[in-house]
Amino acid sequence: MCASFNDHVYDIVKQIPAGCVATYGQVAALAGKPRNARAVGYALHANPEPGVIPCHRVVFRDGSLAPGFAFGGPDRQRALLRSEGVTFVEPCERGNAGAPGLRVDLSRCQWHA
DNA sequence: CCTGTGACTGAAC
């Protein structure tokens, strides 16, 4: 495809099955640029097809979303992902502190291409 | 064509 990297990202994100999540780096790697996670975020920011692109299934390496840029807020994301069957990890997991707040259990729900 | 900016990531202080 002659589509821009941006389009590749959309195509990949749309392939993410419900109940699973992918990290920016994961999508970037599938797009062919494992170092281009930022471009993935930029692509999703453009989000030319809202409702079609499950940007809420794309999370940080830690399993968290961009606070403030989430399609409606972290609460909305948690409700939506949880509704799809995604498991969430509460603080005090993963051995110890780790990241504060809620985050997706990448160990159980990270998408496998 | 060049510059600026950015939903990232990993490492360092």
Place this chain on the structure above:
DNA sequence: CGTTCAGCCACAG
């Protein structure tokens, strides 16, 4: 443990 720095690459002006 929390914050900051630097590197990477694509898109928009």
